[in-house]
Amino acid sequence: MVTGRSGDTVRLKTADTTTLSAAQLRQLDSAKVLATGSRQVRRTADGQLQHYQVQNADGIIETTKTAVNISIGLIGIMALFMGFMSIAERAGGIRLLSRIIGPFFSRLFPDIPKNHPSMGHMMMNFSANLMGLDNAATPFGIKAMQSLQELNGGSTRASNAQIMFLCLHASGLTLIPVSIIAARAALRAENPTDIFVPCMVAT
Known part of the structure; x- marks a missing residue:
């Protein structure tokens, strides 16, 4: 640079x-x-x-080269953990997680009816975030917002549930920071996983 x-x-x-x-x-x-x-x-x-x-x-050239190299390094580990998420979804792990966390979320989102699809989308979003899969969490977050908008009655003003979901999403709930670990590994960090404990404490 x-x-x-x-x-x-x-x-x-x-x-x-x-x-x-x-x-x-x-x-x-x-x-x-x-x-x-x-x-x-x-x-x-x-x-x-x-x-x-x-x-x-030659900063631009070197930066683009570095970006491609990091992206290639991220592909493998992202595919691995997104595969884990897919297995967990098909095996019913997400539904189990929803039943466990459901009572807690019902207090955070009292305006959402029980068993509404938006709860499932939010669970998937939070589950992906907890695994550090930011890219996998994004489509679930968009889908959750669309479902919450259906409950909002077409209003152009965000509902309480949408605001709460956005705040929780932006707070950085992460147990296993997969993306950060992958990026650190791609940049040849001496110990890519030493970010694990600080992320646990922050979450």
């Missing part, structure tokens, strides 16, 4: 003279600047060596 202008120098590191050979030091003393590949080396007033690199205006 470019910070500044093309052609600017970016300081990479500071080193002592032992990092260069005697021939390179003589060349540096005569030319004041030593080019080593894409890097430049200059001697500071205190005798240290400053390593620089000329900045190229």
